[in-house]
Structures are given as structure tokens and as C-alpha cells.
Amino acid sequence: MLRGKLLIAQGGGPTAVINQSVVGIINEAKKYENIEAIYGALRGVEGIYNEDFIDLGFESDSNLEKIANTPAAALLSTRVKPDTKYLKKILKVLKAHNIRYFFYIGGNDSSDSLRLLSNEAKKTNYDLVLVHIPKTIDNDLVLNDHTPGFASAAKFVANAFCGVDKDNKALGGIYIGVVMGRHAGFLTASSCAYKKKDEDGPHLVYVPENPFDIKEFLKDVKEVYDKLGRCVIAVSEGICDKNNVPIITKLMKSVDKDMHGNVQLSGTGALGDLLSEEIKTKLNISRVRADTFGYLQRSFLGSVSKVDQKEAREVGEMGVKFAIRDNKNGSVTINRIGDYQVEYKLKPLDSIGGKTRYMPKDFMNKKKNNVTKKCIDYLRPLVGEEDIQTGEFYLRKVKKILNENK
Amino acid sequence: MLRGKLLIAQGGGPTAVINQSVVGIINEAKKYENIEAIYGALRGVEGIYNEDFIDLGFESDSNLEKIANTPAAALLSTRVKPDTKYLKKILKVLKAHNIRYFFYIGGNDSSDSLRLLSNEAKKTNYDLVLVHIPKTIDNDLVLNDHTPGFASAAKFVANAFCGVDKDNKALGGIYIGVVMGRHAGFLTASSCAYKKKDEDGPHLVYVPENPFDIKEFLKDVKEVYDKLGRCVIAVSEGICDKNNVPIITKLMKSVDKDMHGNVQLSGTGALGDLLSEEIKTKLNISRVRADTFGYLQRSFLGSVSKVDQKEAREVGEMGVKFAIRDNKNGSVTINRIGDYQVEYKLKPLDSIGGKTRYMPKDFMNKKKNNVTKKCIDYLRPLVGEEDIQTGEFYLRKVKKILNENK
Numbered sequence: 001m002l003r004g005k006l007l008i009a010q011g012g013g014p015t016a017v018i019n020q021s022v023v024g025i026i027n028e029a030k031k032y033e034n035i036e037a038i039y040g041a042l043r044g045v046e047g048i049y050n051e052d053f054i055d056l057g058f059e060s061d062s063n064l065e066k067i068a069n070t071p072a073a074a075l076l077s078t079r080v081k082p083d084t085k086y087l088k089k090i091l092k093v094l095k096a097h098n099i100r101y102f103f104y105i106g107g108n109d110s111s112d113s114l115r116l117l118s119n120e121a122k123k124t125n126y127d128l129v130l131v132h133i134p135k136t137i138d139n140d141l142v143l144n145d146h147t148p149g150f151a152s153a154a155k156f157v158a159n160a161f162c163g164v165d166k167d168n169k170a171l172g173g174i175y176i177g178v179v180m181g182r183h184a185g186f187l188t189a190s191s192c193a194y195k196k197k198d199e200d201g202p203h204l205v206y207v208p209e210n211p212f213d214i215k216e217f218l219k220d221v222k223e224v225y226d227k228l229g230r231c232v233i234a235v236s237e238g239i240c241d242k243n244n245v246p247i248i249t250k251l252m253k254s255v256d257k258d259m260h261g262n263v264q265l266s267g268t269g270a271l272g273d274l275l276s277e278e279i280k281t282k283l284n285i286s287r288v289r290a291d292t293f294g295y296l297q298r299s300f301l302g303s304v305s306k307v308d309q310k311e312a313r314e315v316g317e318m319g320v321k322f323a324i325r326d327n328k329n330g331s332v333t334i335n336r337i338g339d340y341q342v343e344y345k346l347k348p349l350d351s352i353g354g355k356t357r358y359m360p361k362d363f364m365n366k367k368k369n370n371v372t373k374k375c376i377d378y379l380r381p382l383v384g385e386e387d388i389q390t391g392e393f394y395l396r397k398v399k400k401i402l403n404e405n406k
Numbered sequence: 407m408l409r410g411k412l413l414i415a416q417g418g419g420p421t422a423v424i425n426q427s428v429v430g431i432i433n434e435a436k437k438y439e440n441i442e443a444i445y446g447a448l449r450g451v452e453g454i455y456n457e458d459f460i461d462l463g464f465e466s467d468s469n470l471e472k473i474a475n476t477p478a479a480a481l482l483s484t485r486v487k488p489d490t491k492y493l494k495k496i497l498k499v500l501k502a503h504n505i506r507y508f509f510y511i512g513g514n515d516s517s518d519s520l521r522l523l524s525n526e527a528k529k530t531n532y533d534l535v536l537v538h539i540p541k542t543i544d545n546d547l548v549l550n551d552h553t554p555g556f557a558s559a560a561k562f563v564a565n566a567f568c569g570v571d572k573d574n575k576a577l578g579g580i581y582i583g584v585v586m587g588r589h590a591g592f593l594t595a596s597s598c599a600y601k602k603k604d605e606d607g608p609h610l611v612y613v614p615e616n617p618f619d620i621k622e623f624l625k626d627v628k629e630v631y632d633k634l635g636r637c638v639i640a641v642s643e644g645i646c647d648k649n650n651v652p653i654i655t656k657l658m659k660s661v662d663k664d665m666h667g668n669v670q671l672s673g674t675g676a677l678g679d680l681l682s683e684e685i686k687t688k689l690n691i692s693r694v695r696a697d698t699f700g701y702l703q704r705s706f707l708g709s710v711s712k713v714d715q716k717e718a719r720e721v722g723e724m725g726v727k728f729a730i731r732d733n734k735n736g737s738v739t740i741n742r743i744g745d746y747q748v749e750y751k752l753k754p755l756d757s758i759g760g761k762t763r764y765m766p767k768d769f770m771n772k773k774k775n776n777v778t779k780k781c782i783d784y785l786r787p788l789v790g791e792e793d794i795q796t797g798e799f800y801l802r803k804v805k806k807i808l809n810e811n812k
Contacts, residue, residue, distance in 0.1 A: 010576075013577075014572070014573045014576045014577070016569075039804055040799065049811070050811050051804075051806040051807065051808055051809065051810075051811075053803070053804035054799060054800075054801050054802055054803060054804060055802040055803075055804050056799070058800055058802035059799060059800055063797050063799075063800065064797075065797075066795055066796060066797025067797040067798065067799065069795060069796070069797070070572065070796040070797050070798070071569045071572060071573070072569065072572030072573045072575065072576050073572075073573075073576040074572075074797075074798055074799055075799070076575065076576045076577075077576040077577050078577075079577070092808065093808060096807040096808050097804075097807060159706055159707040159708045159709075160702050160706055160707075162707045163422075163477045163478065163701075163702070163705035163706045163707045164701045164702065164705055166420070166476065166477060166478030166479075166480075166705060167419075167420045167477070167478045167479075167701055167704065167705040169478065169482065170416075170420045170478050170479040170482045170483040171419075171420070171482075171483050171484075171485070175701065194707070268675060268678075268679055268682065268695075268696065269674060269675010269676065269678055269679055269696070269698050270675065270679060272674075272675055273674050273675055273676060273679075276674065289674075289700070289701060290674065290675070290700075291698065291699075291700030291701055291702060292675050292697065292698065292700075293697075293702070294695070294696075294697030294698075295569075295570045295573055295581065295695060295697055296566050296569070296570065296697060296699070296702070298573065299569035299570055299572060299573040300565055300566055300569045301565040301566075301568045301569045301600075301796070302565045302708075302709060303565075303708060303709065389472055389475060390472060390473075390475070390476040390707070391469050391470075391471075391472025391473040391475070391476055391480075392473065392476070392480055393446065393460060393462075393465060393469075393473065393480050393481070394460075394464055394465055394469065395460050396460055396461040396464035397459070397460060397461075398445055398457075398459035398460060398461050398503075400457040401457070401499075401502040401503060402457055402498065402499060402502050403457065404457075405455070405456050405457075
């Protein structure tokens, strides 16, 4: 058993439950006498590079519970993708502090950074256990049924669409909600998690897995509008044309890219406004409204999935168990083994990093414009059903007396 | 005491608690033997015009409770502003059905429609009691401390900013949240309801009550950014320049107006994108994100203020008591008489309709770029404090060993 310090850092976009994982790791790590101290690095790998460590053993249990229930990333985050020079510096710092366990909570990119760091450590024969704790609202990590953070973001999207659908029903017209999702459509599909009846919105759903064709889109919208007098649409910000060019990049004056080469899709209403304008002008429908859910999806206070909270905590705890007892690198995965039950495993870092998981094909209908029952069955246990005790009037009609506007 | 039917309708934009008022009216009205039946008109005054009535006595108590907890407008809504011809037709329908009490749940415009209808009824000597039940997330009705619907929307905005502030802290840069509010800044000010410390966002708040100057805005942003390395901004969609021209109308290709002459401000990300672009280009800050909260603010499922729920129910109940016992027209008002306690009164329709209430001047600081303690004291009992059990790390620093990046 390795003796030394344990370090925790958070990378990539925050989520509503990422701090649960931090607290899960801290509380579990305290149980092992070979762990000399528990450190947190501020701003992910940047914190290691700059030796910006805090002593997580100095936090009260009560404060840890508050932090666990706070969205975003209490250890702060980073978009930095370390190159070889950066990794060598990181390794030097880890050695100086006798850090033997490093837990990096993040998505694809964070997992890949660990894989590269593991190669550097091997070169210098430094015994170091590297564990990737999954987190991403995009739900796009391979070998996982779902990832912590997704279910809470999904619940936000489900709650949002359940409400705006009723709002749209009250006033008519077209409503477009633009949902986060670069490559995978899981979060956009979650717009349907609380649908009860076919007439309930969203009536149309577009995900990045399928090429987006504006002509087909307008045809779909017209069909629903002609039938219901209204239409609620969920669309991923990452939708691309048949040449795989994001629709949004056609619109923006300047394109922001992070160090991982990802184009900025969020934080702008451009895609929603483009689709609105198309509907207004081509279909001649006047009341068209588009909202871009943006950052609220991943950090809104008070729309957290209970399942997500528990699993995010557990995945941190289990990561420590795997690391200390099995003494090997890996990424903790979550798999569904019952309805509803999960199990956790440790998978090799190179089986996760840099890969993207897409929605199963049978989660979308044949026309690729709505989700299937199978998709809703997948989502329901994750988002929970406690919020959907909604009702509507029986609509017992009163007989007309004047009956003048036939 | 008038004997006849009681009619309920909803007008204007939906809210999270408007259905509470409907159920409050129904349950109270059932207690009076002079009420022959309780009808609902579908789509506000349109439902009266078209004799689209439903029998609300045919709803189970259990379903009514579900409806009360459902956002938006279960009786559907309208933006129609009736003219004299329309009002005459409405009156004819009310007479044909022997409707003697009409409860219109809505904002400024709905209250004004009732005032006009009251004049028509007087001309024909038809005994009719008209009650305006207040509702507006804008909180802009005169003679009220606040209006049902506002507190829940305010809670959504407070929850959103509490979360995005931590998200922004984790990754840095500038975040702009565009909040609903045409003339009154109450909802935008609510972004600060859960602020604990000065360093917490939003750091800048702009409301429609004060002229918006883009140069001053950029100066404010630079000042905060230089100090904190980040900046969270709350801005009302209704901000205007010194000539009272909405900033957003300068941007949109086509301007939508409703029958009340209101310009469409929501359902587009244009204002947020303009402000982003200004910051990016003029201040040379790369990470700038803007979200427009849009329709989520008024209909999101699961972010409801408990105080708001209770008051929205009560204002409906009290309306029935005033109408039946006092037999006169009016608008039910809510006033704060303690911390925290309210009282309900019936005020003349012409004292409410067509008027706009603005934020008290002392709710904003001298520089007109943030709220005051007085504003937060006003908001806290409305939004409730149950959601702000958030935490952050004590940040006990670990001594650097290498200390290379001084």
C-alpha cells in the first residue's frame, strides 16, 4: 500500500453535483491510515502547476455537507490541456509534496490528461495512482450508462420544458428551447422526460447525432403547427449540417475555441434566433420565441436530481476504494444493472479518454425528430418523478346559449 | 346579494402560481348559495367572446390541488385587448348566461379591460361585479407591495444567479444574465436576493428605471473585472437609452408588438449577444457568456416560492369575499404590514389599470449599477431562504515547497 498524500482537482465545466464527488473522496480517504493528508488543487491542473493547494482535512463535516449541496466547482476549474512540459512540471510538484494519489474529477478531456500524466510518471518510475472521477452534463463518456451531473442537468431541462410547454399552450405559437450538447443529444432528449401525453411538448427534438436540415425542420414545424396551433421544439446547440459543420458557426462573427479545440456553443442566443427567424419568415408564423438555456442547465440552484446527488457522492467514495485497495490507475464507471440499480467499476484510463459516447440509435424515432419510449424509460429514474404532479382541467364544456361565432 | 354565475378567466403572461388564484376563487365561491355555478372562460376574454366556457364545479378537489401546483395558465390566456364592440359582445354573453361575478386574473392590461367592461355594464344597467385578481412577474402594479407570480419568478432568478455566480467563479470571465422586465426592475434586482458577500455576483445590476449608457456600462465592467478577474452582470431586457428607446429595438430586424402596443422583448438572445460583443471587442476580454433567461422565469417547474403560492391562493379567496359581501368592483391589493405579514384590500379598478409601478429609488445605489441592502431586505421574505444553504471551502493554504512561479 502506497503511503503519501491524496490530491483532488476538478476540470472542465461545473455541474450541480461535482462537489458531491469531492466530499465523497474526502470522507472515504479519511478512513485510511496510509493517506497522510488530503489536498485540493485550485483550478484543476493549474493548481498543481502553481502549487496552489489547500488542506481539505481542515474542513468541518458540516461545511463539507453544505459544499456537497452547492452547484459548480468549489475547487474551481480549468480548461487547460497540459502538454508534455506542463506534465513534467506537474509531476515535479506531485513528487515534492509526496502526492501518491491524484483524483481528477472531469469529463473526456480530464480523463485524457490523466492518461498522459500516467505515461510521464511511468517514465520516471514514480509510484502514483491516478483516478478519473466521471462528470459531465453531456453524458458522453463511453463505458458508462450515465455520468454524474447529467441527471441534474436533465432534470433542469425536463422541468423547463414541462413548464414552457404549458406556457406555450396558454398563449400559442412556436417555442424553441436550445439545450447544451456538443456531440451527444442526451440532454436535449431529456426535454421529454416529463411528457405524459402525445399532445404535450416538446413536439420536435433535434440532436447532434443526426444531420440537421433546415428544410426538413420547417416541414416538421409546419406539420405540428397545422395540427395543434402551436409547437414546442427542443434543439441541441451542437446540431450540424450534413457536412458536420455546426449550424451555430455559420452565424457567429468570431468563434471562440478552448485549448481542447472545442468551439464555444453556449453563452449566445444566436442559434435560437436564427431558427426563430427562419420560422417567422418562411412559415409566416408571428409568435415565435426562442430561449437558450445556457449556463443555468449546469449550475441552477435547487433543481438537483436525488439519484444524481447520491451517485456523485458514491462515485467519489468508490474511486478511493479502487485506488487504495487495487493500487491501479483507472476511470470509475457507472453501469445500470437493474431498474433502478447501478454498479461501479474501474476501467483503464485509455478506454475512456478522448472518446465520445453518442445516444443509442433507438432513442430517436425513424424521422429523427423525436425521442422514443425507450429513451424516456432510460431518463425517468435519473431525473426522478417527484416534480411531475401537475394537473389540467377536465374541461367539462358549458352548452353555448348565443352560439354566434360558428 | 346578487344571484347568478361566477366566471373566472386568466389574461396576459402565465406565472408559476396563477392557477393557485383560480383554485382559491373556486373553493371560496363554492361556499355561497347565491353562486349558481362557477365557470371558466378559455383564453381570457376570447373565451367569453366565443362562449367557450367550462364548468369548474366539475373538478375533483384532488385535481384542483394538482392544477394549483402547476405553472402557466390552466384556463389558457390571451393578449387580446377588447375594444368597445368586443366589450358589447362580451356583455351580451355574460347576460345570456346570467353571469354576475367576473374574476379576471392578470396584470395592468387585464385590470384596464375590466374597467372598460364596467363602464359598458353601467350603460345597460346590468348588475355585474368585476374583480381584478393581480398577477404579474414584473411586480409593476401600483398600490401593491408585490404581486402574485413575482416571488416565484424572483426565486428562479435568485437561484439562477446564485448558481451561475459559482460557475463563473470556477472558470472566470464575464457572465451576463438578461432578465425579464419591461419597465420595472424588480425581477432583475432579484438576482441579488441570495447574495451573501460583496464578492458574490451579480456584481453589476441594470434596470429599466435608469437610462442605460453603454460607455458607463463598459467602465463598470472593467472596474469589476480588474479587481476580481471575473464579473457577473444582471440586466433587464427592458433597459432603454436616455431617449427612452429600448436597447433591444436597435438590434432586431423586425419588431413584434402585441395588441396593447407592447414590443416583444423576450424570446430572443439579441440583447445579451450585443452586450457580449461590446465587452469582447472594446475591453478585449475573451471569455464572455450571455444567457437570456426568457420564458423559464415565469413557468419553470419546481422553483416556486412558498409565500407566493399561499398568497396567490389567498388573493383569490379574498377577492370572492370582497365581491360577494361588499358587492362592488375592484382590484385586490397586497400590502406588507409586518416582517413578514400582509393584508388584502379592494381598490377601485381605475386606480390600478393602465398604471405602472417602478422600483423605489432607494432600491438602487447611487451609481445605479447595483441594488441596496433595502432592496435585499424587501426580497428575502418573498423568495424564501430555504435554498441558500450553500457552502464554500475554508481555503486553508498548503505551504509551497518548490515555489517556482513567483
